[in-house]
Structures are given as structure tokens and as C-alpha cells.
Amino acid sequence: MEHGQDVARLEALLGVERAALLARFHAVPAAARIVAPAGGGWSAAEVVQHVARVEAGVVKMLGAGSTMARTATAEELTAAQWSERKAHIVRDRTVKVQAPERTHPRDAVDADAVVAQVTQSREALLAAFRAADAAVLDGVTFPHPFIGELTLRAWVELVAHHEPRHAEQLAELAPHTGG
Numbered sequence: 001m002e003h004g005q006d007v008a009r010l011e012a013l014l015g016v017e018r019a020a021l022l023a024r025f026h027a028v029p030a031a032a033r034i035v036a037p038a039g040g041g042w043s044a045a046e047v048v049q050h051v052a053r054v055e056a057g058v059v060k061m062l063g064a065g066s067t068m069a070r071t072a073t074a075e076e077l078t079a080a081q082w083s084e085r086k087a088h089i090v091r092d093r094t095v096k097v098q099a100p101e102r103t104h105p106r107d108a109v110d111a112d113a114v115v116a117q118v119t120q121s122r123e124a125l126l127a128a129f130r131a132a133d134a135a136v137l138d139g140v141t142f143p144h145p146f147i148g149e150l151t152l153r154a155w156v157e158l159v160a161h162h163e164p165r166h167a168e169q170l171a172e173l174a175p176h177t178g179g
Contacts, residue, residue, distance in 0.1 A: 017163040024170035033111035046105035047166050048114040053103045055121040058155045061142050062128035065152045070139035080141045082154040090161040093168050129156050
């Protein structure tokens with residue numbers, strides 16, 4: 001697929017998945033969005049903050065990628081591309097994973113502030129993605145803690161597939177919060 005077409009495809013996917021995530025977030029009653037579930041876990045606002053923190057990390061990688069040497073072999077780059085199998089791993093909530101500490105919610109979480117935070121992180125991601133050279137997107141890799149090496153383009157794809165996982169988590173919270 002041509003780079004421009006892939007950018008448009010990914011932007012569309014990112015838009016659809018973000019809309020679904022925010023719809024699920026807004027389905028949780030406003031007063032309950034900052035309340036963690038009784039059995040443990042993150043509140044709805046903390047889930048959204050986690051999504052923003054993951055996205056902000058990808059923005060940092062996109063920025064760093066332009067200054068990095070492209071040392072991966074052709075085989076390594078092929079293995080680091082996005083795939084349906086990787087999408088399934090990310091989307092599947094039956095497989096429980098512990099997010100890296102750097103992506104955990106921080107401090108007090110305000111429901112309105114996290115919506116602004118996730119909006120800002122998306123704007124930054126799209127700007128960095130649009131500005132990135134295709135050779136960098138497809139020639140630089142960073143490790144993912146559960147999937148392994150991913151190209152920068154695959155990291156952007158991961159962001160889109162990460163959001164349905166957490167939209168489902170928000171849907172699981174809604175019945176326990178009156179939503």
C-alpha cells in the first residue's frame with residue numbers, strides 16, 4: 001500500500017476507535033468516572049489516562065525515530081510489521097496483561113482533564129505520524145513488552161488496536177457504576 005493511502009487508512013481507523021472509546025467513557029455516569037471498581041482496577045478516567053500515556057509514548061518514539069540509525073535487517077523489519085495476529089493479541093481482553101509502569105495513570109485523575117489529555121495526545125500523534133518519513137516509519141523499530149519489535153508504523157497501528165481493548169474495559173465498568 002502506498003504511504004499516503006496507509007496514512008489515510010490509519011487516520012480513519014484511529015478516528016473510529018477513538019470515537020468508540022470516548023462513547024464508552026461517556027456512557028459511564030459522570031460521578032462514577034473517577035471511582036475505581038470495588039474489586040480493584042482502574043476507574044474509567046484512569047483507563048482513558050492510560051490510553052493517553054501510551055499514545056504520548058508513541059509520539060516520543062516517532063520523534064526519536066528520525067534521528068536513529070536504521071540497523072534492522074530486512075527479516076527483522078518484516079517480523080516487526082503489523083499483522084492480524086498482533087491485532088488479535090492487543091484486542092483480546094481474555095488475555096490479561098499488566099501495563100508497564102510508565103503507562104499507568106498518575107496522581108489524581110479528573111474526568112474532564114483526561115478527555116483533554118487524550119485529545120491532545122491524539123493531535124500530537126497525528127502530527128508526528130504525518131510528519132514522519134515513510135523510510136523512518138518502516139525502517140526503525142522499538143520493542144513492545146508483549147509483542148516484540150514493532151516498526152514505528154506498527155506502533156501507530158497498535159495505538160488504534162489498543163483502544164478497543166480499553167473501550168471494552170470501559171463497557172465492563174459501566175454496569176458497576178450505574179451506566
